[in-house]
Amino acid sequence: MTVTSPLPPIRHATAAQAALLLDVTLRALLGLLMTTPSTVTEVALTLKVSPNRAQYLVGKLQRADIAVVTAVEPRAGRGMRRYGVTPRWFIPFEVTRADTLDAFLAAQLIPRVTRMMTLTARQMQEHADTWGYWLEQHDVTGSNLRLGDGNGRVSTLFAGVAPLMANVATLTLTARQARELKARLIALFGEYQAPETGGESYSVAVLLVTGDVA
Incomplete structure (x- = not known):
């Protein structure tokens, strides 16, 4: 028994x-x-x-x-x-042993982000041998840094049909637009939540916060 x-x-x-x-x-x-x-x-x-x-x-x-x-x-x-x-x-x-709330969050997020960067780099190396950053004038007062290969920005990979993205962007939104964007992202995640027969795992990370980190 x-x-x-x-x-x-x-x-x-x-x-x-x-x-x-x-x-x-x-x-x-x-x-x-x-x-x-x-x-x-x-x-x-x-x-x-x-x-x-x-x-x-x-x-x-x-x-x-x-x-x-x-x-x-x-x-x-x-x-x-x-x-x-x-x-x-x-x-x-x-x-927990964390001194601050941001350290508490980082302890869980950083290992996952690091793993995602490892997977990203692996797919990038399959696309091209030479990689670096392009630093270019953005407007009269500033510049931007964009990942790319020796031929230019990597639009053919990250903006093309390959299922790979690694973008950090700053958007200027009203409070209403920010709420709408969040709702659309949640709905999109829900749409693809059910496992697909014969599918493989993809890691997706989205952070939407007030402030500029670009």
Whole structure:
């Protein structure tokens, strides 16, 4: 007979839990245990790590009271334990080690942006061998910096049909236009949210904030 226990409700993270929940190297494990309570053996197979490594990672989460035993399945000797992680956590900025709110945001955003830049560079190198920045006069008082290859701005890649974009732009908008743009972007994301059979993963990042960063 399999003995099961329910996962706890929404959890508020402590400082020790926050450090693990925000660890980007544990994201795959957390995602797995949130959706599919698993044994250590199943964790090892799914994440393609050694059984010892899987045991270490699961034990780390269990000791912090993040992963809990959700079922004990009978087998010869010791029962086989399934571990799960409650699917909803609130991680307050105040319990983390971040000194400021922007540092708190950057700790999660920068690793993803860095990974996106790595993927972007890989696709750029497939397009041309030589890359750099073109610094050109923009108007009477200023200049702009645009990524390009040796032949000029990279309009044929980023503005062409290839599914690759890496643009940072400053727009002058009214409050109404900014709200409309946000609504259109949200709707566009929703339109493409459902997985497409035979499709592949694409990473998309959009930030809309008041201020000039260009």
